[in-house]
Amino acid sequence: MVPIPDWAKNLGARPISVIPSEVEGSLTIPAFPSIFSNGYALNVPLIDTTIYLDYLANRFHNASGTIESAHINKVEEIPRDFDVIVNCAGIGARELARDSELEPHRGQVVIVPKLDLAQAIVCDDAPLMYAIPRAHDCVFGGTNSISENRAPSAADTTAIVSECSRILGIEAPPVIVVKVGLRPFRKSGVRLERERLSDGRTLIHNYGHGGAGFTLSWACAEEVWAIVSRTG
Template identity: 35%
Template sequence: MVAASAVVIGAGVSGLTTAVCLAEAGLDVRVDTDRLPGATTSAAAGAMWVPYLVGPRDLVDRWSRRTLAELTALSADADTGVRLTEGTHESRVPREMPAWGTVVGALPCPPEDLRDGYVTGWRYRAPLVDMPRYLDHLRRRLERAGGTVRQCRYDTLGEALRQAPVIVNCTGAEARFLAGDPAVDAVRGRLVVVENPGIDTFFCDDTPGAEELTCICPHADAVALGGTAEPGHWDLRPDEDAAREIVRRCTAVEPRLAGARVIGQRVGLRPVRTGVRLTHERHGDRLLVHNYGHGGAGVTLSWGCAREVVDRVRAAVGAT
């Protein structure tokens, strides 16, 4: 086992990004995880920059702006899996543009540009992330900074606190059990990945109160089609009926998807909470930092939250 001055629990996008930031700040970092990056909820994401199922608004605004800048910079390197992509959010009922629209310079869609059945919308350009490639990039970046990844499972935070002077809890929905936090719940999300028939712009149905999610996230050779938002469901097994319904909804919006070959299904658990928990506490000579509860915005908040973790660790260690 590699000794570490900081251990991050969890290898999703929040855990890996936090580990990268700590390692690049000069700490000896190890990521301990029961699921390797490719098996995490993050690997199942679409994924694009957009604040979704997360609060509080003031902190989300700060963290998401910082992450937007980081992801935009990363988009200059194709190997990261991040690219700036144009697309639309559209609504079937009249509504105001969400507050985050101003952050990405979103503009109203002319009526003739709206999809059938939609009455308002806005177009913008933002990072779209091929998550399997991006998680590989983060792991490589961590290893270049001297960090390591170890597969293991903790049943209690007390076990983890014996591992290093600094522990960072990035366990997502599992924080409900590991941290004993009943405010955390899982909102299951399903995606279907199909071959890309030539789509290069994203689409999201942003109708308030819509019972179903419809989103289309194109990547180089594939398109991620979503999706579902099922509170309280923890079962990660694929569902063929749900997959067919997702494809049907997305094809109704984008007819070019008709007949696209299905590559696979992705299922993940969004860690929804009343608000992101980014706090720290002392346990004797050990520092425990919590960084979880990012809802459907793990990618969107990842760098902003990770940088704040580094700031908290520096301040706390410097005070000892």
């Protein structure tokens, strides 16, 4: 049986078995890929970023926030109008905060037409594979390599579509678009702490979440707010 990691156990993960009686308490999952003999399942929120990011932006605007785009080389360049600065620069914090522990973990995914999937499917065994259903399409993944190359790789696209199709037992679907991003992995873990700038302003670092940015976002935001509330 695939061992269930502690973090998944804490979220109520239960084993899956092709033969339900094989493991006490095992689940029977609809359309569980026949290529797998076992695994584990858990119920967690599934974010459709094509909807969720607009939702967050609208909440921010409705709270009188504004979004501006600019390039800065150091946080001191931010206008003095702002007493508190939160550094959520992702991989950019490597230069902005001079943090050598950050490294870019390149991830490529392929967006394909919507599939009839009852749940997201992830396989951590090499090669990494996941299929995540969304409202209007499906995400096939993926890759995880230390690289700063944001250009899509045709070879990666072929491998991703081939592996996901093999696992799901379907014909290779057409590719809508290919996306590449850099996960801001930090060797010693997330950096979430307060720093006082030389001009007296408060700087709160909140970066280094790797591939778990959405997962950790609300808890980290609450901690940032707690720091602001304590220190001003």
